[in-house]
Amino acid sequence: MSDKTPDAIKPWGGRFSEPTDAFVERFTASVTFDKRLYHHDINGSVAHASMLGKAGILTETEVQAIVAGLEAIREDIVAGRFEWSVALEDVHMNIEAELTKRIGMTGKKLHTGRSRNDQVATDIRLYVRDEIESLCGTLTRLQEALLDLAEREADTIMPGFTHLQSAQPITFGHHMMAWYEMLERDYSRLQDCRTRLNACPLGAAALAGTSYPIQREYTAQLLGFDGPTRNSLDSVSDRDFAIELAAAGSLIMTHLSRFSEELVLWTSAQFDFVELPDRFCTGSSIMPQKKNPDVPELVRGKTGRVNGHLVSLLTLMKSQPLAYNKDNQEDKEPLFDIIDTLRDCLKAYADMMPAIKPKKDNLYKAASKGYATATDLADYLVRKGIAFRDAHEIVGKSVAYGIEQKKDLSELTLSELQQFSDQIGEDVFKVLTLEGSVQSRNHIGGTAPDQVRAAVANRRAAMAAR
Numbered sequence: 001m002s003d004k005t006p007d008a009i010k011p012w013g014g015r016f017s018e019p020t021d022a023f024v025e026r027f028t029a030s031v032t033f034d035k036r037l038y039h040h041d042i043n044g045s046v047a048h049a050s051m052l053g054k055a056g057i058l059t060e061t062e063v064q065a066i067v068a069g070l071e072a073i074r075e076d077i078v079a080g081r082f083e084w085s086v087a088l089e090d091v092h093m094n095i096e097a098e099l100t101k102r103i104g105m106t107g108k109k110l111h112t113g114r115s116r117n118d119q120v121a122t123d124i125r126l127y128v129r130d131e132i133e134s135l136c137g138t139l140t141r142l143q144e145a146l147l148d149l150a151e152r153e154a155d156t157i158m159p160g161f162t163h164l165q166s167a168q169p170i171t172f173g174h175h176m177m178a179w180y181e182m183l184e185r186d187y188s189r190l191q192d193c194r195t196r197l198n199a200c201p202l203g204a205a206a207l208a209g210t211s212y213p214i215q216r217e218y219t220a221q222l223l224g225f226d227g228p229t230r231n232s233l234d235s236v237s238d239r240d241f242a243i244e245l246a247a248a249g250s251l252i253m254t255h256l257s258r259f260s261e262e263l264v265l266w267t268s269a270q271f272d273f274v275e276l277p278d279r280f281c282t283g284s285s286i287m288p289q290k291k292n293p294d295v296p297e298l299v300r301g302k303t304g305r306v307n308g309h310l311v312s313l314l315t316l317m318k319s320q321p322l323a324y325n326k327d328n329q330e331d332k333e334p335l336f337d338i339i340d341t342l343r344d345c346l347k348a349y350a351d352m353m354p355a356i357k358p359k360k361d362n363l364y365k366a367a368s369k370g371y372a373t374a375t376d377l378a379d380y381l382v383r384k385g386i387a388f389r390d391a392h393e394i395v396g397k398s399v400a401y402g403i404e405q406k407k408d409l410s411e412l413t414l415s416e417l418q419q420f421s422d423q424i425g426e427d428v429f430k431v432l433t434l435e436g437s438v439q440s441r442n443h444i445g446g447t448a449p450d451q452v453r454a455a456v457a458n459r460r461a462a463m464a465a466r
């Protein structure tokens, strides 16, 4: 990175009589981080130049020279041969100055009818749009892995929890489908964000539009936007789409953080519910027995930075008067970090999910403890004509007796159970089994193995139509 460029090179230098203070130059520059937008900046410039040609504002020869020059610059950047200059402030001025250096006078015509304000607003939209597509791809991979796991483990019984206390038996497949549903809403939130951001700001220029006979629909179409934005002031100033992405990102991280918490608990010696392969874990430098679930822990920890960036972006936008303000340059680092974090965390989960192996015996044993079929006994009594509140009382007493005898409900004899209600018969043992309990919850959204298989099939079909 060279910062020896003479001040005369600054595209806005005309009205200035002294060079920029060295610190101010560094303080106001964004090229160190916004250079990552170069692809989208060049795509935007190529579309803008083509529109200027179509509208007769530039000649065809000029457009060809600009496009060829920009493509050659792109190649050099990709190959790592481009020298970025802090004196040229940002990605936009670096590329434009280089274009003029290479093709002369014509390069200076590219910025006709455009401002960096509509240029940067376009670049970030294009960038976020691409990143949403790639995040949705990884999210889909993770969801597919969850569907496979849910299908494989549709019959696997485990304890379901409320307050982290044994509540009712459920199936492992059902638990996986809960994670799937959270991610499905995350997917649709990202798509919503994409729908709203997909309008082209080019033509808004600095804030008020431009006096050239531009064709905004054409530029929008070249860049794959649904159309031009409808108000020039709004186009250059609002970054609500970045905030929407951050909010959707915070929810994705919140969900992944909850998954992580469960995986951390489940891989502990105390729960011992699942096996995470060694390649997703690390050891301890002092305790030789340790196999730590670092990947889920890091994902859980990284939720904090995404939530923090959401607050940064909201605060950055708050109180800004219309239209563009330099404050907006501060949108990029949080936005980039959100996207990098989401990409890595989703990848970690998509890679890890197919390798998760439930320990069926341990899950079954854990489900047998904690009187998880107590509700089933109450429901049984209700079917025999007892009011639910009375049934609740009867089962409560049976549980207290079981605790005293150190026996589960299914281990009590018929006569022991009949001490609490004469309505209890031999058929009770069917409902007190874990299998009977999960199979009885056989309705849409219930934990019965058949419902889990139906939900998997239903979601597979929905995903194929995406």
Ligand code: ARG
Binding pocket: 030, 034, 090, 116, 117, 120, 324, 326, 328, 329, 330
């Ligand atoms: N680097 C600036 C940004 O990220 C580009 C727009 C600059 N516009 C201006 N009027 N100073 O927002």
